[in-house]
Amino acid sequence: xxxxxxxxxxxxxxxxxxxxxxxxxxxxxxxxxxxxxxxxxxxxxxxxxxxxxxxxxxxxxxxxxxxxxxxxxxxxxxxxxxxxxxxxxxxxxxxxxxxxxxxxxxxxxxxxxxxxxxxxxxxxxxxxxxxxxxxxxxxxxxxxxxxxxxxxxxxxxxxxxxxxxxxxxxxxxxxxxxxxxxxxxxxxxxxxxxxxxxxxxxxxxxxxxxxxxxxxxxxxxxxxxxxxxxxxxxxxxxxxxxxxxxxxxxxxxxxxxxxxxxxxxxxxxxxxxxxxxxxxxxxxxxxxxxxxxxxxxxxxxxxxxxxxxxxxxxxxxxxxxxxxxxxxxxxxxxxxxxxxxxxxxxxxxxxxxxxxxxxxxxxxxxxxxxxxxxxxxxxxxxxxxxxxxxxxxxxxxxxxxxxxxxxxxxxxxxxxxxxxxxxxxxxxxxxxxxxxxxxxxxxxxxxxxxxxxxxxxxxxxxxxxxxxxxxxxxxxxxxxxxxxxxxxxxxxxxxxxx
Ligand SMILES: [Cu+2]
Numbered sequence: 001x002x003x004x005x006x007x008x009x010x011x012x013x014x015x016x017x018x019x020x021x022x023x024x025x026x027x028x029x030x031x032x033x034x035x036x037x038x039x040x041x042x043x044x045x046x047x048x049x050x051x052x053x054x055x056x057x058x059x060x061x062x063x064x065x066x067x068x069x070x071x072x073x074x075x076x077x078x079x080x081x082x083x084x085x086x087x088x089x090x091x092x093x094x095x096x097x098x099x100x101x102x103x104x105x106x107x108x109x110x111x112x113x114x115x116x117x118x119x120x121x122x123x124x125x126x127x128x129x130x131x132x133x134x135x136x137x138x139x140x141x142x143x144x145x146x147x148x149x150x151x152x153x154x155x156x157x158x159x160x161x162x163x164x165x166x167x168x169x170x171x172x173x174x175x176x177x178x179x180x181x182x183x184x185x186x187x188x189x190x191x192x193x194x195x196x197x198x199x200x201x202x203x204x205x206x207x208x209x210x211x212x213x214x215x216x217x218x219x220x221x222x223x224x225x226x227x228x229x230x231x232x233x234x235x236x237x238x239x240x241x242x243x244x245x246x247x248x249x250x251x252x253x254x255x256x257x258x259x260x261x262x263x264x265x266x267x268x269x270x271x272x273x274x275x276x277x278x279x280x281x282x283x284x285x286x287x288x289x290x291x292x293x294x295x296x297x298x299x300x301x302x303x304x305x306x307x308x309x310x311x312x313x314x315x316x317x318x319x320x321x322x323x324x325x326x327x328x329x330x331x332x333x334x335x336x337x338x339x340x341x342x343x344x345x346x347x348x349x350x351x352x353x354x355x356x357x358x359x360x361x362x363x364x365x366x367x368x369x370x371x372x373x374x375x376x377x378x379x380x381x382x383x384x385x386x387x388x389x390x391x392x393x394x395x396x397x398x399x400x401x402x403x404x405x406x407x408x409x410x411x412x413x414x415x416x417x418x419x420x421x422x423x424x425x426x427x428x429x430x431x432x433x434x435x436x437x438x439x440x441x442x443x444x445x446x447x448x449x450x451x452x453x454x455x456x457x458x459x460x461x462x463x464x465x466x467x468x469x470x471x472x473x474x475x476x477x478x479x480x481x482x483x484x485x486x487x488x489x490x491x492x493x494x495x496x497x498x
Pocket of ligand 1: 389426427428481482
């Protein structure tokens with residue numbers, strides 16, 4: 001991986017990625033078109049609930065009436081037995097005037113505190129279930145032994161707790177944590193369980209990126225929700241077995257958010273925390289911004305782009321230099337349709353804008369020739385929709401080990417999203433316990449904003465994606481579609497790492 005090095009105190013972003021922008025956009029549009037061509041609308045009968053590309057409800061624009069909520073940082077505990085405590089609990093949240101909506105949260109009413117681990121650090125976390133149903137605590141993207149990973153085999157019953165050991169033995173990254181109990185994941189995330197998990201870097205590989213939490217280093221958890229007529233998150237009534245998608249946009253659980261920007265250069269750590277929705281983010285004025293990291297850490301090179309697509313569970317870190325934008329016009333993060341998701345209220349002294357230079361120094365290539373030439377040793381076929389979803393023709397069986405792989409030995413997994421008579425749909429594919437590299441998409445190099453460590457990857461219908469997968473620890477890990485309803489419907493397998 002190439003590492004970021006600070007050169008001087010000036011933050012003039014030298015961006016080798018500029019020439020990549022057009023190419024990437026074209027390839028994304030091509031993929032979108034391919035998807036649309038594949039849709040066969042004559043065969044839609046009986047599939048009314050299937051989330052057709054054209055059916056996806058538009059998000060309502062943020063009115064900008066609430067300052068964005070920033071999750072608190074998780075405090076250390078004084079207990080000799082554990083360093084942190086995370087409790088899954090029920091609560092209520094006031095999204096709408098005069099209504100308390102029943103929600104779930106970690107250590108609170110909705111979402112959870114941000115957990116920060118230093119690179120190389122080992123901590124003990126007491127996890128406790130105060131819900132009235134089983135749950136698990138999954139540390140999405142953390143390369144830890146299967147015994148600590150919090151997959152569906154690790155259910156914690158109501159009222160029970162356990163202590164897990166988290167070792168952050170991997171590069172700085174924006175990860176997250178969420179529940180993973182089989183057939184309850186989608187409901188529990190929908191009702192509010194989820195939080196950010198940062199691995200903070202050492203000087204060696206941590207760029208001089210803004211890192212003042214909540215000031216110039218802001219988590220943004222984008223989620224869409226659908227509420228019933230009483231403004232409740234009544235999952236059983238509202239859910240869609242092809243992925244529950246709503247018209248209400250929440251950012252960090254805030255409805256109608258705005259963010260007051262007090263520093264000219266802002267770092268945003270973006271998580272698509274939705275059950276199913278794919279987002280393509282843009283700035284309302286069409287300006288470009290700089291993507292610096294993907295799921296598992298810094299990109300090989302920073303990428304200048306004017307849009308960013310994230311499927312469910314994917315993350316990205318971006319920098320926006322507001323001092324370069326025309327502040328007379330309203331600026332917001334929008335989706336692809338132009339719906340305002342997060343308006344910005346600029347409130348900084350533009351003359352105070354510091355100029356800095358961030359550049360990337362090559363240490364090693366993203367993929368070596370040897371890695372690129374490795375033969376495919378694991379083939380994964382994603383197929384189906386709604387509750388007819390499978391991986392390699394099978395549904396999840398907790399008693400079945402589907403694949404085996406040796407610890408620390410890299411293998412090439414080829415993931416194929418097999419189209420059906422309706423064209424198929426995007427599946428975001430996630431593997432636990434590893435940060436992989438994308439070798440190719442349909443034989444072509446991944447775009448520069450995917451040349452970084454990943455744990456989740458968007459796969460278009462008909463697409464074949466090759467991944468270089470290495471597990472640094474042992475145990476049993478899940479791999480699955482991160483449309484949570486597909487996962488709950490059995491679009492999941494198990495790999496045993498020995
Ligand atoms: Cu899926």
